[in-house]
Amino acid sequence: MDAIQASERSESGDPGRSPLANRLLMQIPANRAEEFWYLGADYGAGIVVSGAQSLSAVSHHKDELAERPLMVDRRRYAGAKRPSGTMLFTRSWIETQRQMNLPVVLTDSGYVAQADRSALVAILEQTVRVGTGVTAVLPVSSSWLTDDGVKHLVGEINQHRVPVALVLEHTADPLSTQWAVAGLKHLLEQARSPVSLLCTDLSGIGALAHGAAWAAVGVTSSLRHLYPADSPGPPYGTPPAKYAIVPRLLSFMKVERILEGWAQTQQHDDLVEDLWRCACSECGNRTMDRFATCADVSLSAHNASILDDLQQQVTSPASWTSAIDGALGWYQWIEDEYHLIWEPPRFMNAWLPRSRR
Ligand SMILES: [Zn+2]
CATH class of the missing domain: 3.20.20.70 (Aldolase class I)
Incomplete structure (x- = not known):
């Protein structure tokens, strides 16, 4: 049949x-x-x-x-x-x-x-x-x-x-x-x-x-989602914007913004670089300013590796909440230490349990 x-x-x-x-x-x-x-x-x-x-x-x-x-x-x-x-x-x-x-x-x-x-x-x-x-x-x-x-x-x-x-x-x-x-x-x-x-x-x-x-x-x-028929989405120009996951911020972040954060650490001795250093299998402890010039496939391999790590760590609703809490803490840290007010991605608050919002 x-x-x-x-x-x-x-x-x-x-x-x-x-x-x-x-x-x-x-x-x-x-x-x-x-x-x-x-x-x-x-x-x-x-x-x-x-x-x-x-x-x-x-x-x-x-x-x-x-x-x-x-x-x-x-x-x-x-x-x-x-x-x-x-x-x-x-x-x-x-x-x-x-x-x-x-x-x-x-x-x-x-x-x-x-x-x-x-x-x-x-x-x-x-x-x-x-x-x-x-x-x-x-x-x-x-x-x-x-x-x-x-x-x-x-x-x-x-x-x-x-x-x-x-x-x-x-x-x-x-x-x-x-x-x-x-x-x-x-x-x-x-x-x-x-x-x-x-x-x-x-x-x-x-x-x-x-x-x-x-x-x-x-x-x-x-x-990463479906654009409405009347709003076709990127690429708006060439080349399209690149996004990399910053592990501690639990965020796909525009590479330009990563460079902005990295530049702060270079200008101020008291700011640690660790936020911008990645230990994933693709980065091998290199700093994320490399995303400005690396091949798309290397940037995507970093993203895939971070997602794989996250999947191992996040095994329950509670551990997902905990991962979001950790990232929100780092956003606050950036505001306190870098004096940069970066809005956390809205999905974070959306996923928090109702009692926490
Ligand atoms: Zn990496």
Whole structure:
């Protein structure tokens, strides 16, 4: 029987049974797949190759597919002319992933706009029809995380009982508000099938700590969330801004800002350099001013290494809160010692328990 005709429901209803050895993945663009292919390979981080050409990019590495988790996200849902989720999946897209034995087969879903229940249901119903081992990609307006939205979202996911991978839409950071994080937490608690995140950023670590099956963090800003159709996002100019994670600040920070902090330590003998020195496997204790001139792949290898460390450390909601507290303490330290008022990223406050805000 044609695999795509199989009608049984997915049986992978338990996140603990996820086929992924390492639940954190790096999401890379298909048109730069060769450049980023070995990112995190040393410690088994998986990759999600993204874009229309992702299957073709992966086919060049057929012999290596067993070595680390690998997925393909077509991202048909992105861009100004994105189709609606009511559009049918492409059979060959799903069949080819199965033939390649990819650990998770991702649907090539269209977009689910605010309150567009027919698009949501169309994606979930199609996923049920294509059978076991397929995860429904749900590229949704962030409004689906409001109280009313998430109630419907949970209801439909639980009715269809298929694993889902959310892609959250926002002009900057979809998880920068308390209501959005509360909605995601509610979904992770209430969904009776695995919930994962594609195209996310540091909040992916928080989502894993709260029960997400896996999370894929984008190597570029444009792969760290979904830009609205009328706001296509970077690159605004050439070259696009570079962001590196400053481990103690738990933040993707513009390299220019890192240089600003580094410059302060060079001008004032009493300021320690440690904040800007990185002991990750890529940096080898070098200082972060190197990001101004290093290759993109070296900067991304630093980010991947820090994310891997974080994933090891953050294993529960309490340890995620503790990591945020530590970072907020360092932001305060910068204000006190450097006299620089840098606003911490908004996701930090959004993730703090309600009693703490
Ligand atoms: Zn580093």
